[in-house]
Each structure stands twice: as structure tokens, then as C-alpha cells.
Amino acid sequence: MAGTDTTKTYSSTPGPVIILVEPQLGENIGMAARAMLNCGLLELRLVKPRDGWPSDKALAAASGADAVIKNAVVFDTTSDAIADLERVFATTARPRDMTCRVITPTGAAKEIQDFTGAGGQGDNKAGILFGREAKGLKNDDLSLSDALIMIPVNPAFSSLNLAQAVFAVGHEWFRLSDDTPESELAMPKATRPAEKAELEGLFEHLEGELDEAGFFHVTEMRPGKVRNLRNMFQRAGLTEQEVRTLRGVVTSLATKRKK
């Protein structure tokens, strides 16, 4: 989807390092890098990428997340790739026959934020391991980790695209510092929510014209009909501009009838 605003900068505490273990396709590495940057994650490490590195296909698939691709560092073993980290989480799609703590992406994000120190107070570093497409991480890689992350999805179809898994985990980290309201009314800068007096003006205008037009011909039903009409417009959360537009609509319809 479109919408990148390159005039904006994103700053946050450094997020977890994303470590792709033996990724196969450059395209998937690129898409994972794009997903990382969508979530404000910058540091990518690769353990033995099958098709070599650097990769033109990765760069193309990153769709602009070039910095993530260009700064990616390649390692020979998972052990080397996590050597400087204090907390490591490993993603897996299936339960393994071993004793380990299993957490959701939300749980992982909270633990990472608590551990690495929100606001940059800590210099602890965390990382998240993602396994090969189709096969996932080996049990030996899981044993290097503090906990496993399982992304809750449809158990009958739980095979996630690599970039999708990176996004699902990364986005939970992003959301911790995101304060977007669940619902809000957006409007052009040139206007503002209508004041109740302006709404009242619209209602009286409309009801006056409807009186003249004979819409309320059964008098005892007038109050109920008026309430229904007002409720519809109340629900719409009109702006001042929209109230003026609607008054124009009423005038226009009424004038046509009168002619």
C-alpha cells in the first residue's frame, strides 16, 4: 500500500535484532527486511543464506528498505550470530518435544521492551531467530534461546510466509510504543466537528421545510419522526462544513418543490 511519508522520521528504542537462519530465497530476505522497516526494526543478521550474499533479489524485494539490506551482516553459525546478545527468542510454528517457555509475539515484545530498557536506559540487546522457509529452526537453535515464540494462527493452516512471521512479531514490538486510538474521526484541516447549535440550526431548517411540504401531516407522529431524523444525523458525527452542505441540500430541494 502507498503512503510512505519520507519527510517523517521514526525514532524509538533500538528494537530486537532479526536473525534469519539459513534463509533460502533472496526474495524472502527482501520481504522480511521490508516488514522489519515497517515495524521500525533496523538490524538484520543472516546465518548462511543459501543463495549467497549480497543478493539483488533481496534488494528488489525490500521495496525501499535498502538500509536494512545493506547493513545486514552474515554469520556462519547461529551461535556466532547471537554471541553479543543477552536475550534470544526463537520463532517456531509447531510445539517441540522439549521443555521450554512458549510465548506469544505480544509476550515477547513486552519482555524485550522490559529487558532492553524502554527509553534507552539499558544497553541490553535482544534478538529473534527465524528459521528456514518450510522447515523452520532446528532444535539445536531453539536450545540457544531463552524462550520460543509461537504466533497464534489457524491451527489447520499455520504455515506462515517468512516475512509474514517477521511482521507478526515485529509489529507487536512496534505497537508497544504506538498510541494510535482504536477509532477516531479524521477530517480535512479546513473544518472541525459541528457545534450542537449548528446541528440544531440544520434540524430546525430541515423540519421547517418539511412542515411546509406537509411531510408531518399526521401531527401526533411528528415528534417521533423528528427524533428519528435527528438521530440519523447525530450518528454521522457531522463537521461544520457538512452541516452547511446539508443546509444547501435542504434549500435546493425545497426551492425546486416551491417552483
Place this chain on the structure above:
Amino acid sequence: MAGTDTTKTYSSTPGPVIILVEPQLGENIGMAARAMLNCGLLELRLVKPRDGWPSDKALAAASGADAVIKNAVVFDTTSDAIADLERVFATTARPRDMTCRVITPTGAAKEIQDFTGAGGQGDNKAGILFGREAKGLKNDDLSLSDALIMIPVNPAFSSLNLAQAVFAVGHEWFRLSDDTPESELAMPKATRPAEKAELEGLFEHLEGELDEAGFFHVTEMRPGKVRNLRNMFQRAGLTEQEVRTLRGVVTSLATKRKK
């Protein structure tokens, strides 16, 4: 990632219909279908897919979400594609210069569940529009919708892959009926969490051998050292099997020393 368990079935209330408006690449349609099924969403509609339909590339990229692809229905206009729906949401990556309600994927999921009736009580149907790769939805499509969904991401890099956007929205719907705990200890079926008496047995065994070995040679420091050791093992949340393994380790090390 691997892990699909085909012996499991997933049932839930029918989720929102996913409507891709003028999608360009078959691969993206396929990846979107895979993301849908990951989230338990089954019904896909396409408005004028650029490269025609059916699409072998879409089927390949769906990685097994064949039913979603095969049951997809193609429409000529967005209007036709939403004609039987009572609630429609439109995804967008950027604010538009129009007055409309903007909600997060979480907010949308809740509204859809409330509106369509959790538990299948309602027969109201909801749909979510996704625009073309790169360009998104046209303002005329947005005007067909009850509210806009904006996925909160890094404002400096907000361009989401189409399938990523479908997943980000669909997964919020999935999560409403998901009760995975944020953190839990998983273990093989053959074992169970150790009882405190079993842990106490391990501690006394270890401390006894350490006494013999002279580890606690400064007597006044013994209580503190014992507590530190016990704390480490307490934190690990050991299973009964692991306690037995550790007792074997203590015996093995002590025996070697004694020889």
C-alpha cells in the same frame, strides 16, 4: 514456517470477506490468500485483477490455501463486490482529505465481531477492501465504506506488502477468538513440573556433595551461597525429569572427584 497440522480443523464464525480491488500480480493475490487462511478467513473477492483470473501464479503463491483461491469470485466494480454486505471497511496507508472514521485493525476486528454476531447469531456480513499494490484504493472506493482502517506502522516507511496488510487486519480478527496465554511452560507429555519436595531433594543432594567437596569452606558464607544456587534452579521451572537428570549430573561429577 512449517507446522501445519492437517489433522486439526479450524472453526469459527465466518469472518469478513476480503476484497482485493484491482490487484496487479497473481503472486500477491496468492500470498494474500495464504495470509487469509492463516487467519481463518475463507472468502476472497477480486475486483478486476489486472492479469486475469484464474491465475496459476496466484495458486502457486498461495502455498496450499487452494480453497481460498478456487472459491474466489471476480467482480467488475467495487460496488458489485460489496453489494450484499452490510458493513464495509477500506484499508488505507495514508490519511485522505475527507471526513471519515479511521480505525485500527483491532478496532475493526471488534466492530466486525460485534456487528456480524459472535457465535453465529447474526447473518450480517462484513467486508474489507484492499487497494492496488503501490497505489491503494481510490477515494471513490473509500466513500463506499463505513470506516477506514489504517494499520499503524513506521510513518517513515509505511508501504506494506499487500499480503502483509491482509495479515495485519485478518490476524486481529483471528486474535479475538484466540485464547493462547502470553507465556506458558511447554514440556514433553512424559513429564510434569517438579514438585517442591523433588526440588528440595536435588538441593540437599547438591549441597551435601558440595559440603563434602569443601565448596562451602567459609562457613558464614554458606547460607548466602545456598540461596543463590537454589534461586537459579527455582527460576528454571524444572520438570521432574530434569530434576532426575540434574541429580545424575551431581552424582556423576562427585563420583569422578572421589575416584
